[in-house]
Amino acid sequence: MASPVKTFEAGDRVSHDKEGIGRITAVEGTYAVVVDLGRGRLLRVMSPFDKLHML
Structure with a gap:
């Protein structure tokens, strides 16, 4: 069975592995x-967001 697709909204706090x-x-x-x-660092994360977790 496939994992549910993670969804995020602007403003969500997240943790990247x-x-x-x-x-x-x-x-x-x-x-x-x-x-x-932070400190001007931006990261673009592509789906399926395996390394990104909601806090």
Whole structure:
């Protein structure tokens, strides 16, 4: 059975397995999200968001 698709909204706090804690700043449909990791670091994470977890 397939895992449910993770969905995020702008403003959600998240944790990335390698990059740490951040906040979703943009949602690109179900394909990608942009995470602000602080200090001007932005990370674009592509679906299926395996390394991204809601806090």
